[in-house]
Amino acid sequence: MKNKIIITKDYKEMSEVVTKLFIKQLLEKPSTVWGLATGSTPVGLYERLGKRKDLDFSKSKSFNLDEYESLKPDDPQSYYYFMQEELFSKINISESNYFLPNGAAEDLVSECKNYDFLIKSNGGIDLQLLGIGTNGHVGFNEPSNKFSDGTHLVDLTDQTIKDNADKYFEGNTNLVPKRALSMGTMQIVKAKKIIILASGKNKAWAVSESIEGTVTPKVPASILQKHDDVTWIIDKAAASKLKNRNKLELTTKVL
Ligand code: GLP
Numbered sequence: 001m002k003n004k005i006i007i008t009k010d011y012k013e014m015s016e017v018v019t020k021l022f023i024k025q026l027l028e029k030p031s032t033v034w035g036l037a038t039g040s041t042p043v044g045l046y047e048r049l050g051k052r053k054d055l056d057f058s059k060s061k062s063f064n065l066d067e068y069e070s071l072k073p074d075d076p077q078s079y080y081y082f083m084q085e086e087l088f089s090k091i092n093i094s095e096s097n098y099f100l101p102n103g104a105a106e107d108l109v110s111e112c113k114n115y116d117f118l119i120k121s122n123g124g125i126d127l128q129l130l131g132i133g134t135n136g137h138v139g140f141n142e143p144s145n146k147f148s149d150g151t152h153l154v155d156l157t158d159q160t161i162k163d164n165a166d167k168y169f170e171g172n173t174n175l176v177p178k179r180a181l182s183m184g185t186m187q188i189v190k191a192k193k194i195i196i197l198a199s200g201k202n203k204a205w206a207v208s209e210s211i212e213g214t215v216t217p218k219v220p221a222s223i224l225q226k227h228d229d230v231t232w233i234i235d236k237a238a239a240s241k242l243k244n245r246n247k248l249e250l251t252t253k254v255l
Pocket of ligand 1: 066130132
């Protein structure tokens with residue numbers, strides 16, 4: 001098992017640990033190409049980065065994992081809007097240096113191809129941040145029979161629609177777009193380093209299957225077992241179904 005696992009007391013400590021790792025990366029490489037994620041999990045990280053006015057993001061670039069189909073960037077439910085509110089408006093990264101797939105593009109196939117090309121022509125992702133869905137999805141790569149490749153259009157599962165409705169659409173599944181553009185799983189694992197966050201009991205199944213289960217596209221995050229530089233930062237509740245939890249907690253203290 002090559003992945004590093006850091007188990008934290010709670011969400012706050014998880015956010016503090018990932019913030020430290022982000023700052024370390026930025027200081028070591030100011031021109032870092034970030035791969036960023038949406039969802040509630042990275043909000044604590046974004047809040048902390050936003051408060052650190054001493055950090056210089058002017059040389060770095062960022063590519064987000066995904067975006068809902070048909071939502072324009074100025075739609076408050078879009079991931080573009082989310083990223084601006086939570087992070088980009090608070091740090092000194094210029095608008096021309098951060099990118100998300102455009103779910104409202106007329107030609108979504110070309111949009112996906114162009115997005116992959118843009119990532120490649122910028123040298124690829126240095127540090128990819130991931131959250132995880134309750135069904136083990138990363139980005140919007142839902143459980144399936146095959147690991148997806150590049151950026152593509154995805155049909156969201158009922159579970160993901162429900163999870164996201166509960167958090168961001170006042171519980172109304174009818175308001176959640178049913179499709180999204182997402183970087184593919186194989187594209188995600190091209191990143192040089194990956195940090196994946198999980199908090200809360202509802203992530204415990206996905207975490208244990210991804211870390212200790214078989215590598216299978218039925219649990220998309222399980223592909224991370226094959227990557228050389230992955231750090232899981234998960235709180236105790238999210239770690240509660242790991243079989244080797246005690247051993248891992250010991251490892252954490254040593255880290
Ligand atoms: C969405 C996003 C994922 C995110 C997941 C978990 O489906 N596309 O990138 O990791 O939700 O979200 P949360 O962090 O809110 O639990």
